[in-house]
Amino acid sequence: MPFRTFTCQVCGHVYDEAAGDPAAGIAPGTRWEDVPESWSCPDCGVKKSDFQMVAA
Amino acid sequence: MKIVVVGSGLAGVTAAEGLAKSGRHAVTLVTTETHGYYSRPRLSHGFALTDEAAAKIVLKRFEALAPGVRVLSATEAVGVEREKRRLALRDDRVIDYDVLILSPGSAARIPPVLATSRPHFLTLNNLDDLLTLRRRHAKSRAGGRTPHWAVIGGGLIGCEFASDLRKAGDAVTIFHREPRLLELQLDPFQSQALHQHFMAQGIEVLYRQDVRGVFCGNVLTPEGELGPYDGVIVSTGFAPRVELAQDAGLAVGRGIIVDPFLRTADPAIYAVGDAAEVSGKLFPFVSPIRSQALWLAEHLEGRAAGAWIPPAFEPVIKVHGFKPPAGSSAGPAPDPSRSGRDAPAAAAGPAGR
Numbered sequence: 001m002p003f004r005t006f007t008c009q010v011c012g013h014v015y016d017e018a019a020g021d022p023a024a025g026i027a028p029g030t031r032w033e034d035v036p037e038s039w040s041c042p043d044c045g046v047k048k049s050d051f052q053m054v055a056a
Numbered sequence: 057m058k059i060v061v062v063g064s065g066l067a068g069v070t071a072a073e074g075l076a077k078s079g080r081h082a083v084t085l086v087t088t089e090t091h092g093y094y095s096r097p098r099l100s101h102g103f104a105l106t107d108e109a110a111a112k113i114v115l116k117r118f119e120a121l122a123p124g125v126r127v128l129s130a131t132e133a134v135g136v137e138r139e140k141r142r143l144a145l146r147d148d149r150v151i152d153y154d155v156l157i158l159s160p161g162s163a164a165r166i167p168p169v170l171a172t173s174r175p176h177f178l179t180l181n182n183l184d185d186l187l188t189l190r191r192r193h194a195k196s197r198a199g200g201r202t203p204h205w206a207v208i209g210g211g212l213i214g215c216e217f218a219s220d221l222r223k224a225g226d227a228v229t230i231f232h233r234e235p236r237l238l239e240l241q242l243d244p245f246q247s248q249a250l251h252q253h254f255m256a257q258g259i260e261v262l263y264r265q266d267v268r269g270v271f272c273g274n275v276l277t278p279e280g281e282l283g284p285y286d287g288v289i290v291s292t293g294f295a296p297r298v299e300l301a302q303d304a305g306l307a308v309g310r311g312i313i314v315d316p317f318l319r320t321a322d323p324a325i326y327a328v329g330d331a332a333e334v335s336g337k338l339f340p341f342v343s344p345i346r347s348q349a350l351w352l353a354e355h356l357e358g359r360a361a362g363a364w365i366p367p368a369f370e371p372v373i374k375v376h377g378f379k380p381p382a383g384s385s386a387g388p389a390p391d392p393s394r395s396g397r398d399a400p401a402a403a404a405g406p407a408g409r
Contacts, residue, residue: 010066011095011342012115023379042372043097044066044342 006032006051011044015051059356060143060153061085062133062300066342067159067329067349069093069121074353076124084126084151085118086133086143091183092117096161097342100216101374102186103193104223110190113183133160136304138322155356158312158320159329159349160297162340167292170208173270177208177288180217192287193224202227203286206275208267210237212373214291215250219375222259229285230254231265231275241373246380253378294340296331309333316363318352328352334364343369 003017015021015035020028021042026035032053039048057080061072064087076083092114102113118127128145135144136156143151164179179185196203203226207218210232221228230237236247237254254261269276273284298308306320307313311333318326318334327333328348330340339345347367354360373380 007112007115009115010070010346012098012113044095044346045367045369046346 003029004032004053006053008041008044008046008051010046010050011041013041013043057081057154057356058152059083059155059157060151061157061159062143063087063159063161063329063331064089064093064118064127064129065159065161065329066095067161067332067345068157069116070346070349071157071159071328071352072125073122074350075356076122077353078357079124081124082126083124084128084153085121086128086131086145086151087118088130088132089182090130093121094183095342096182097374099180099183099186100213101220101376103189103217103220110186113186133300136300136325138304138325141324154324156325157352158301158325158327158331160300160331162294162296162330164290165293165295166290167267169268170270170290176270176272177290179290180213181294189287189289193226196286201286204229206231206283206285206288208265208270208275208288208290209292210234210261211291211293212238212241212371214289215254216374217289217291218254218259219257219378222257223376227258227260229260229262229282231262231267231277233265233267235263237261238373241371242380249381250375250378253375257377294330296333296338298331301325301327301331309336311338317355318348318364326352334366337366339366341369341371343367 006015017031018028020026020030024039024042035048037048040046059075059081061068064085068085072083072085075081093116094114098113102110118129121127132146133143134146141153143153143156164181178189193203205221205226205228207214207228207230210230214230215237218228218230236244237250238247251261266277267275270288275282275288296311298312301312302308306322311331312320312327313333314320314327316335318328318332320327329345344366348364351360351364
């Protein structure tokens with residue numbers, strides 16, 4: 001499955017599965033499903049549930 | 057209650073949507089904006105985006121806001137009649153309120169010496185500014201030219217936007233007043249690391265620049281004139297929009313002065329966002345602003361226990377490919393498990409300039 005991207009509905013930050021979020025300990029290649037629920041947007045701090053999927 | 061919100065940035069939209077949820081209030085949002093809701097911090101990285109990605113900067117059109125929020129866009133609140141609890145709009149409409157929430161955000165702060173140069177430079181304060189810059193880039197490229205930009209100001213927005221201009225393949229020169237970049241956010245060692253990063257990227261940085269004017273693409277300093285550039289972008293801080301509150305006789309400092317309950321001296325008027333000065337402090341960052349707006353909605357519903365308490369947050373520097381090395385004055389590294397990283401909400405730069 002190709003990597004997908006997700007956009008924060010509050011601030012527009014994009015989570016790219018290919019890049020992960022190394023600053024928060026999320027390795028590149030981490031699938032959205034595998035990002036822990038405790039993860040929050042690095043830009044605005046909203047929870048994972050406030051993100052929405054963007055067509056790859 | 058009739059609730060009127062002034063401003064459609066993060067603060068205004070979050071408060072309006074929070075208050076519309078119960079269906080018990082008539083919520084009206086007044087804004088000069090026409091595009092819809094977008095997050096201003098995204099603008100500083102909105103230049104290098106593809107057209108397709110840039111079209112997604114607007115997160116919600118006004119029609120798509122939570123049901124129950126009535127939006128009056130492309131207009132402006134011009135006066136508050138506090139005794140009658142009425143807000144006057146530029147187009148002569150007058151709206152009644154029981155509660156007025158001021159979230160007008162901030163404008164780009166222009167150094168007084170550059171005021172007369174205003175027609176000759178650009179700023180990056182709203183989506184229209186970004187679209188203007190993108191159009192100018194596209195036009196230069198269509199003519200086979202690589203644009204060369206001058207960025208006045210090496211603060212957060214100046215550095216972030218310079219890195220994005222460069223990412224788009226354009227040439228960039230930063231004019232900074234201080235002897236090092238991001239002197240408010242970084243220690244000297246970290247500033248040096250950023251300087252090296254910019255050198256490696258091919259971004260030119262000029263220090264101790266006392267810019268006195270901008271004229272037809274040229275930047276004027278006491279040493280002479282540099283240019284012409286394809287565009288000069290002034291990013292020297294932000295100015296909270298306090299005029300409406302001030303004209304209404306409310307106290308203003310750098311921002312609209314509110315107590316820890318985010319209330320002005322008028323019990324019917326609150327302020328949140330970039331323009332709110334809470335106990336003497338501005339909070340021009342996404343996470344405290346969102347927190348203010350959510351808290352205020354809860355407070356007005358009678359559900360908040362106690363005053364607003366600023367959340368812990370750590371401003372994050374969004375320069376492509378750069379992470380500040382651990383510095384002597386940087387303090388302990390933020391705990392990545394908490395939502396402590398943050399981006400400036402004021403597209404025009406950090407507080408304190």
